[in-house]
Amino acid sequence: xxxxxxxxxAEHRTMQRRALLDAARSLLSEGGTDALTFPxxxxxxxxxxxxxxxxxxxxxxxxxxxxAVDFPVWAAEVEAAMRAAxxxxxxxxxxxxxxxxxxxxxxxxAVVAISAGELDAGARERIRAAHGGLVTLVVAALSExxxxxxxxxxxMLQGVVDAAVRRIELGAAExxxxxxxxxxxxALHGVTG
Numbered sequence: 001x002x003x004x005x006x007x008x009x010a011e012h013r014t015m016q017r018r019a020l021l022d023a024a025r026s027l028l029s030e031g032g033t034d035a036l037t038f039p040x041x042x043x044x045x046x047x048x049x050x051x052x053x054x055x056x057x058x059x060x061x062x063x064x065x066x067x068a069v070d071f072p073v074w075a076a077e078v079e080a081a082m083r084a085a086x087x088x089x090x091x092x093x094x095x096x097x098x099x100x101x102x103x104x105x106x107x108x109x110a111v112v113a114i115s116a117g118e119l120d121a122g123a124r125e126r127i128r129a130a131h132g133g134l135v136t137l138v139v140a141a142l143s144e145x146x147x148x149x150x151x152x153x154x155x156m157l158q159g160v161v162d163a164a165v166r167r168i169e170l171g172a173a174e175x176x177x178x179x180x181x182x183x184x185x186x187a188l189h190g191v192t193g
Contacts, residue, residue, distance in 0.1 A: 088144040
């Protein structure tokens with residue numbers, strides 16, 4: 001009988017942790033960094049505020065776990081879009097378009113809503129490594145196109161994507177579709193358009 005009880009306690013804790021992460025995604029997506037507070041997490045999940053501290057020691061710990069959970073899913077979606085393309089140009093376009101399509105996704109918005117400055121050095125390094133894995137996805141396509149430094153080119157390409165993400169998130173005057181088209185054009189044709 002004690003084994004069943006231990007399993008149900010562990011399952012309950014797992015469910016609570018998932019509920020806290022889902023609440024954090026919603027709060028970050030709706031109100032940005034300022035909205036992610038332990039009282040708000042407690043209110044969204046029905047937990048006591050002190051109970052939230054049993055799962056996470058800080059806001060940065062919540063964000064770090066969101067990144068660890070959500071970023072691999074996001075990267076897999078980008079990779080799947082790239083695999084569906086037949087040409088190197090098509091893979092590069094899919095790389096750009098799929099990332100920008102995810103801007104409206106709660107998982108993505110939650111991951112980018114909080115400043116990396118709130119995370120400790122180890123967490124920032126893990127997030128950088130995850131982004132590096134994303135950049136690696138496009139290196140082969142750039143090599144096929146004849147880039148002599150495909151890794152450097154991939155990092156520059158990611159800079160274009162990151163700028164487009166910020167532009168969309170800021171609610172720029174341009175339509176998100178126009179921002180996406182401009183980013184794809186920049187990725188494929190540079191400043192020659």
